[in-house]
Amino acid sequence: MSELKQITKAGVAAAMAKAERYRFLNDASAAESICLDVLAVDPENQPALIALLLSITDQFMENLTDAQLRAREVLPRIADPYKRAYYTGIIAERRAKAQLHGVRHGAAELASASLHEAMRAYEEAERQRPAGNDEAILRWNTCVRLLSRYGHEHVAAEEYEPAIGE
Numbered sequence: 001m002s003e004l005k006q007i008t009k010a011g012v013a014a015a016m017a018k019a020e021r022y023r024f025l026n027d028a029s030a031a032e033s034i035c036l037d038v039l040a041v042d043p044e045n046q047p048a049l050i051a052l053l054l055s056i057t058d059q060f061m062e063n064l065t066d067a068q069l070r071a072r073e074v075l076p077r078i079a080d081p082y083k084r085a086y087y088t089g090i091i092a093e094r095r096a097k098a099q100l101h102g103v104r105h106g107a108a109e110l111a112s113a114s115l116h117e118a119m120r121a122y123e124e125a126e127r128q129r130p131a132g133n134d135e136a137i138l139r140w141n142t143c144v145r146l147l148s149r150y151g152h153e154h155v156a157a158e159e160y161e162p163a164i165g166e
Contacts, residue, residue, distance in 0.1 A: 006040055006041060007038070007040075007041055012042055012048075016047060016048060019038070020051065023051070028056070029059065031051065032055040049074055049078055053071050053074040053087055053090070054090070056074070057071050068095055075091075085125035086122070086125040088121040088124075089119070089120075089121030089136065090139070092115070092118035093139060095114045096110075096115045096143075099111035099114060100150060111150070112150075115146055123136075
């Protein structure tokens, strides 16, 4: 088997731009590979870790079990507690969407549980969010709407207490 070639540190920015482009072109495996190349020369590169996590979750429709495990392995490497909580929610939300597209018996119930898991993570992220950053609220609302749309346990707006911004 051939050995991997290492990119240069000077090429990291261009590589990250390519990874983003491949994600936009729905070539998540190529984006994942590029992120792994970046992390080989810069293991703590936070944008690369986030892009890696997202490119892996882009593959949930193909192989949910394997991709979910790989995505969860990235989480502890994300340094910022807010981002770690937020991306925990992203993993659960994207898992739910993959489950909703499954045709297996019980998929809707699994998706509902995953959406609730995502909502808990988004609430944690919301408590830690920087001032003016509402992305966790936007994702939480998406989960509520998905639960409502698919006829599963609806979380009423009055049950939700937003965290107070700093």
